Amino acid sequence: MSDNVIGWSKWDLDTPALMIDLDKMQHNIQTMAAFLREKTDNRVRLRPHAKTHKTPQIAKLQLAAGAIGITCQKLGEAEVMADAGIHDLLISNQIVGAIKLRRLVELARRADIMVCVDDAENVAELSQAATGAGVTLRILVEVNHGMNRCGVEPGQPSLDLARRVADAPGLRFMGIQAYEGHSVMTPEHGQRKATTESALRLAVATKELIEASGLPVPILSGGGSGTFDITGVYPGVTELQAGSYVTMDAQYREKVGLPFECALTVLTTIISRPRPGVAVGDSGLKVLGSEFGPPRIVGWPQARVRALSEEHTNITIEEPLPELRRGLKIELIPSHGCTTFNLHDRVYVTQNDRVVDVWPVAARGRSQ
Amino acid sequence: MSDNVIGWSKWDLDTPALMIDLDKMQHNIQTMAAFLREKTDNRVRLRPHAKTHKTPQIAKLQLAAGAIGITCQKLGEAEVMADAGIHDLLISNQIVGAIKLRRLVELARRADIMVCVDDAENVAELSQAATGAGVTLRILVEVNHGMNRCGVEPGQPSLDLARRVADAPGLRFMGIQAYEGHSVMTPEHGQRKATTESALRLAVATKELIEASGLPVPILSGGGSGTFDITGVYPGVTELQAGSYVTMDAQYREKVGLPFECALTVLTTIISRPRPGVAVGDSGLKVLGSEFGPPRIVGWPQARVRALSEEHTNITIEEPLPELRRGLKIELIPSHGCTTFNLHDRVYVTQNDRVVDVWPVAARGRSQ
Numbered sequence: 001m002s003d004n005v006i007g008w009s010k011w012d013l014d015t016p017a018l019m020i021d022l023d024k025m026q027h028n029i030q031t032m033a034a035f036l037r038e039k040t041d042n043r044v045r046l047r048p049h050a051k052t053h054k055t056p057q058i059a060k061l062q063l064a065a066g067a068i069g070i071t072c073q074k075l076g077e078a079e080v081m082a083d084a085g086i087h088d089l090l091i092s093n094q095i096v097g098a099i100k101l102r103r104l105v106e107l108a109r110r111a112d113i114m115v116c117v118d119d120a121e122n123v124a125e126l127s128q129a130a131t132g133a134g135v136t137l138r139i140l141v142e143v144n145h146g147m148n149r150c151g152v153e154p155g156q157p158s159l160d161l162a163r164r165v166a167d168a169p170g171l172r173f174m175g176i177q178a179y180e181g182h183s184v185m186t187p188e189h190g191q192r193k194a195t196t197e198s199a200l201r202l203a204v205a206t207k208e209l210i211e212a213s214g215l216p217v218p219i220l221s222g223g224g225s226g227t228f229d230i231t232g233v234y235p236g237v238t239e240l241q242a243g244s245y246v247t248m249d250a251q252y253r254e255k256v257g258l259p260f261e262c263a264l265t266v267l268t269t270i271i272s273r274p275r276p277g278v279a280v281g282d283s284g285l286k287v288l289g290s291e292f293g294p295p296r297i298v299g300w301p302q303a304r305v306r307a308l309s310e311e312h313t314n315i316t317i318e319e320p321l322p323e324l325r326r327g328l329k330i331e332l333i334p335s336h337g338c339t340t341f342n343l344h345d346r347v348y349v350t351q352n353d354r355v356v357d358v359w360p361v362a363a364r365g366r367s368q
Numbered sequence: 369m370s371d372n373v374i375g376w377s378k379w380d381l382d383t384p385a386l387m388i389d390l391d392k393m394q395h396n397i398q399t400m401a402a403f404l405r406e407k408t409d410n411r412v413r414l415r416p417h418a419k420t421h422k423t424p425q426i427a428k429l430q431l432a433a434g435a436i437g438i439t440c441q442k443l444g445e446a447e448v449m450a451d452a453g454i455h456d457l458l459i460s461n462q463i464v465g466a467i468k469l470r471r472l473v474e475l476a477r478r479a480d481i482m483v484c485v486d487d488a489e490n491v492a493e494l495s496q497a498a499t500g501a502g503v504t505l506r507i508l509v510e511v512n513h514g515m516n517r518c519g520v521e522p523g524q525p526s527l528d529l530a531r532r533v534a535d536a537p538g539l540r541f542m543g544i545q546a547y548e549g550h551s552v553m554t555p556e557h558g559q560r561k562a563t564t565e566s567a568l569r570l571a572v573a574t575k576e577l578i579e580a581s582g583l584p585v586p587i588l589s590g591g592g593s594g595t596f597d598i599t600g601v602y603p604g605v606t607e608l609q610a611g612s613y614v615t616m617d618a619q620y621r622e623k624v625g626l627p628f629e630c631a632l633t634v635l636t637t638i639i640s641r642p643r644p645g646v647a648v649g650d651s652g653l654k655v656l657g658s659e660f661g662p663p664r665i666v667g668w669p670q671a672r673v674r675a676l677s678e679e680h681t682n683i684t685i686e687e688p689l690p691e692l693r694r695g696l697k698i699e700l701i702p703s704h705g706c707t708t709f710n711l712h713d714r715v716y717v718t719q720n721d722r723v724v725d726v727w728p729v730a731a732r733g734r735s736q
Contacts, residue, residue, distance in 0.1 A: 014467040014736050051678060073679045093679070094639040096650070096695055099382040118640055119694055149680055150640040150648050181677070271462040272486055272518040280518050282464070286710045287735045291658055291676075308659075309549070310419060310706055311441045311461070311735060312517055326487055327464055338678055342654045343710070345733055365713055367655045367679060368382050 005358065010267065010350045011329055016283040017267040018344040018361075019331070020247060022351045024263035026061070028246050031259055032228065033065045036240070039233050047071050047090055047221065049243025052338045054363035055347060056084030058246060071221075071241040075100055075107070076366030082111040084362070090114040090140070090221070092177055092241060094122060094150060100368075101125060105133035114138035116177045118152045123164045123171065130170025139165045140177040140219060143206055146199040147181040154202040155209060162210045162217075175219030176210075178203035179241065184226030187255050196230045204236035226256045249337035251292040264340065265298060265331040267348075268313055273326045279303065281313030283332055289339025295332035300324060305332070373726065378635065378718045379697055384651040385635040386712040386729075387699070388615060390719045392631035394429070396614050399627055400596065401433045404608070407601050415439050415458055415589065417611025420706045422731035423715060424452030426614060439589075439609040443468055443475070444734030450479040452730070458482040458508070458589070460545055460609060462490060462518060468736075469493060473501035482506035484545045486520045491532045491539065498538030507533045508545040508587060511574055514567040515549040522570040523577060530578045530585075543587030544578075546571035547609065552594030555623050564598045572604035594624045617705035619660040632708065633666060633699040635716075636681055641694045647671065649681030651700060657707025663700035668692060673700070 005012075010019055036044055048062045051073040059070045059081060069088030072078040078089045088111075095104050095115050107113055108130070117123050117139055130137045143158050144151030152161050158176070165173040180199050186192035200222070207217045223231035223240035225248075232240050244252055247264035266288055268281040285308045288295050294305035295313075302318040313332070317324060324330075334340040341347070341361055349357040373380075378387055404412055416430045419441040427438045427449060437456030440446040446457045456479075463472050463483050475481055476498070485491050485507055498505045509530050512519030520529050526544070533541040548567050554560035568590070575585045591599035591608035593616075600608050612620055615632035634656055636649040653676045656663050662673035663681075670686040681700070685692060692698075702708040709715070709729055717725040 014465070016735050096639040097382070097637050118642055121694065144642060148643075148646070149677065149682060150642050152642065269465050271464040274486055274512060274518050274520065275516075278516070283735075285657070285659055285707050286733075289653070291653055309517065314517060326489065339653050343733065343735075365654075365711065367384050367651075367711075 005348070005355050008355045010348065010353050010355055013267055013348060013355065015267050015269040015329060016287040018287070018340070018347045019265050019267055020347050020349050021263045022349050022356060024261035025058070025247055028248060028260040028263060029061055029065045032242070032245055035229065036232060042066070044232050044237055045239050047239050047241050048246065049073070049092070049241050050077060050081060050363065052243035052341060053246060054341050054361050054366070055359050056081060056086065056362055057359045059084070059086055062246065071243070074367055075103055076368045077363040078111070078113065079103070079107055080363040080366055082107055086111070088112050090241070092116055092179065094118060095126070096122065101129040104137070105129045105135050108133070108135040108137055112138070114140060114174060116140050116142040117161065117165065118142045118150050120161060120164050123161065123168055127168035127170045135170065137171050138174045139171050140175055140221065141165065142177045143203055145178045145180070145202040146183070146195070147179065149181065154206040158206045159210050159213060162215055163213070166215055173215060175217045175221070175238070176203060176207055178220065178222045180222055180224065180227055180231065184224035185251070185256060186226070192227060193230050196227045197234065200231060200234045200237065204234070207236055225252055225258060225260070244337055247337050250296045250333045250335045262333045264337050265333055266295065266340070268330050268332050270324065270326050270328045270330065276319050277317050279315040279317055279324055281315060281330065282311065283313045284308045284311040286310055287340070287343050288332065288334050289336035289343070291339065292335035295334050298331040298333060300330060373716070373723050376723045378716065378721050378723055381635055381716060381723065383635050383637040383697060384655040386655070386708070386715045387633050387635055388715055388717050389631045390717050390724060392629035393426070393615055396616060396628040396631060397429055397433045400610070400613055403597065404600060410434070412600050412605055413607050415607050415609050416614065417441070417460070417609050418445055418449060418731065420611035420709060421614060422709050422729050422734070423727050424449060424454065424730055425727045427452070427454055430614065439611070442735055443471055444736045445731040446479070446481065447471070447475055448731040448734055450475055454479070456480050458609070460484055460547065462486060463494070464490065469497040472505070473497045473503050476501070476503040476505055480506070482508060482542060484508050484510040485529065485533065486510045486518050488529060488532050491529065491536055495536035495538045503538065505539050506542045507539050508543055508589065509533065510545045511571055513546045513548070513570040514551070514563070515547065517549065522574040526574045527578050527581060530583055531581070534583055541583060543585045543589070543606070544571060544575055546588065546590045548590055548592065548595055548599065552592035553619070553624060554594070560595060561598050564595045565602065568599060568602045568605065572602070575604055593620055593626060593628070612705055615705050618664045618701045618703045630701045632705050633701055634663065634708070636698050636700050638692065638694055638696045638698065644687050645685050647683040647685055647692055649683060649698065650679065651681045652676045652679040654678055655708070655711050656700065656702050657704035657711065659707065660703035663702050666699040666701060668698060
C-alpha cells in the first residue's frame with residue numbers, strides 16, 4: 001500500500017491519510033536552526049522532542065539541520081529511534097519498574113541515554129540497574145519550576161538529589177530538566193514571557209546553587225514550541241527540547257501565533273452531503289487528536305468542522321456551496337499534531353502536492 | 369513480548385497495558401444474548417459493532433453467543449474481520465471513492481458484505497463496481513431519523529432511494545439502517561426512551577411505506593449500548609448493532625447506567641509522587657480516549673484523575689495516602705472504550721487477575 005503511491009498527486013490518495021508538506025516542514029526546521037544560530041551563536045542547542053512525530057526520518061532531518069540529539073517521552077520511543085541509528089537520546093521522563101529498568105540498561109548498550117529523575121529511591125534503582133549491566137546512564141534532575149507535574153522542588157531539594165546522582169555508581173549527573181508546560185500555550189506573548197521567565201529564574205538559580213556546591217551543571221534543558229524564543233535566549237539555558245514546531249498544528253498556530261507553517265494535514269473525503277448546510281467527512285476522533293478542539297479546513301472559509309464523531313467529520317457549511325460535493329477530498333489541519341501522529345501508521349510526504357515518500361510513524365503507539 | 373506473559377499476574381505486566389477481564393466481558397456478552405432471547409424470543413438479532421474492540425477474537429465470542437454477523441464502521445475493519453474468517457459483515461457507513469469501491473468489491477468476493485447508502489449517485493457507483501466485479505452487494509438505506517449526521521430523510525426520499533437500490537444491477541436492497549446516535553447517551557431513561565421511540569416511529573413508518581410499495585424490508589438495524597433495551601423491543605426493529613456493551617466504559621456506565629460490567633482497564637504505573645496531594649501515572653492521552661473526560665481509578669476512592677497529559681496521568685489525592693506510592697500499579701477505567709482500543713496494538717486478557725491470552729487489536733488504526 002505504501003510503495004506504489006510515489007509520484008501520485010496527493011489528491012489521489014485513499015483517505016483518511018496523514019500528510020506532510022515537506023517544504024513547509026523544512027521551512028520550520030530551518031527557522032528553528034536559524035533562530036538558535038542567529039540569537040545564541042549556537043550556544044543554545046536543539047534536542048527536539050520526537051513525541052510529536054514519532055518518525056525516525058523526521059528526527060534525522062532535524063539532526064541534519066544541527067540538532068545535537070533527540071528527546072523522547074517514553075522508553076519505547078527511544079528504542080525505535082536507536083533502532084534507526086540515532087545515538088544521543090534524552091528520555092525526558094521518569095523510568096520506573098523492573099521491566100523498564102532492564103529495557104533501559106539494555107538500550108544503553110547501543111545508544112547514549114539520558115533520563116530524568118525526581119526521586120532518591122529512583123536514583124538508587126537506576127544506579128543498581130546501570131552497575132548491574134555495566135553501563136553508564138546520563139541523568140538530569142527534573143526540577144518543578146511551575147508546571148506542577150513531575151519534578152523535585154527547586155533549590156535545596158534539587159541540590160540534594162543532584163548530589164545523590166553524582167555519588168551514585170553507574171550514573172553521571174548532567175544537569176537539569178525544566179520544561180515549562182504551564183506557559184507554552186499562554187496566548188499573549190508578554191504574559192507568556194513573564195510566566196516563563198519567572199519559572200526560568202528558579203531553574204537557573206537551582207543550577208547556580210548546584211554549581212556553587214562544586215558540581216558542574218553542563219545541561220539546563222527546557223523550552224516548548226510556544227516558548228522557544230523566550231527560553232532559547234534566557235541566560236543559563238543550554239538546550240531547547242521543542243517538538244511541535246516541526247510540523248505545527250492549529251492550536252499552536254492560532255492561539256499562540258508562531259512563525260512556523262502548518263505542514264501536517266489529514267486528507268479527508270466528503271462521504272455525504274445529506275442536507276443543506278451539512279457535509280460529512282471520513283476523518284474522526286480515530287485519526288485526529290481532538291483534545292484541543294476540532295481541526296481546521298484548508299481553503300474552504302465557508303465550511304468549518306462542528307464536531308468529530310469516531311469516524312466522521314461533521315462539517316457545517318454556509319450555503320450555497322455546491323462545489324463542496326460528495327466525493328471531494330479536503331485537507332484538515334489537526335488542532336494537535338502530537339496526538340494525531342500517534343493515530344497513524346504512516347505519513348505521506350508531499351512536495352508540490354505530489355507524494356515523494358511514505359514514512360512509517362515507527363514509534364506510533366510506543367507508550368511503554 | 370506478547371507470548372511470554374501467559375500465566376503472569378496482570379500486576380506484573382509492563383505499563384501502560386490495555387487489559388480485559390474475560391469473565392466480566394463474557395457476562396456482558398451473555399447479558400445481551402439473554403436480553404434478546406428473553407424479551408424478543410430472538411426475533412431481534414444482534415450484529416454487534418466491532419468499531420469498539422477492533423479485535424477478531426472478541427467478534428468470534430460474540431458470534432459464538434448468537435450474534436448473526438459483525439458490524440464495522442470502516443472498510444478496513446471489515447477487511448480485518450474477513451481475514452479472520454468472519455463472513456457476514458455490515459459496514460454501517462457510506463463507501464465513497466474509486467479506491468474504496470475497488471477494495472469493497474474485492475472484499476465481497478470472500479465475504480458477504482452489506483453497506484449503507486444515502487445518495488442516488490453513490491447507488492450508481494456501487495452498482496457499477498459490483499457488476500464490474502461480478503459480485504452482489506447487500507444494501508441498507510441509511511435513514512436520518514434524528515441524529516442529523518449522514519442519512520436520507522425518512523418517508524418518500526427513503527422510498528425513492530430504496531427503489532433505486534432495488535432496481536440497480538449488482539445490488540440487493542435489504543432494508544434500513546437507523547442508528548439513534550443522538551439519544552444513546554441521554555442520562556435519564558424516560559427521556560432516552562421518548563427520544564429514541566420518536567425517532568423509531570419515523571424509521572418504522574418508512575419501513576412500512578417501502579413495504580407498501582411492494583418492496584420487502586427484511587432488515588431494520590439500529591440500537592446502541594445506551595438504547596438496546598428500548599430499540600431492541602420496538603416493533604419493527606429486526607437487528608441491534610450495539611458495540612460498547614461488550615467491554616463497557618465509564619461514560620456509559622456512570623452517565624447512562626447500564627447492566628454491563630466495566631471489563632476494560634489500562635494498567636498504569638505511578639512514576640512520581642512529587643509533592644503531597646499529587647501522583648503521576650504513565651498513562652495519558654496516547655493510551656486513553658479522552659473526549660468523554662478523564663478515566664476512573666479502580667479501588668482508590670481517595671484518588672481521582674484530574675487531567676491527562678500526552679503521556680502522564682495527573683492524579684489528585686486526599687492525603688495521607690502513602691500506600692499509593694511511586695512504583696505502584698493501578699487500574700484505570702477509560703471514559704470511552706472505542707477510542708481507547710484504537711490506541712493499542714494488543715489487549716491482555718485476564719481471568720482472576722492472571723493473563724490468559726494476548727489478542728492483537730488487529731483493526732486498530734484501520735480508518736480507511
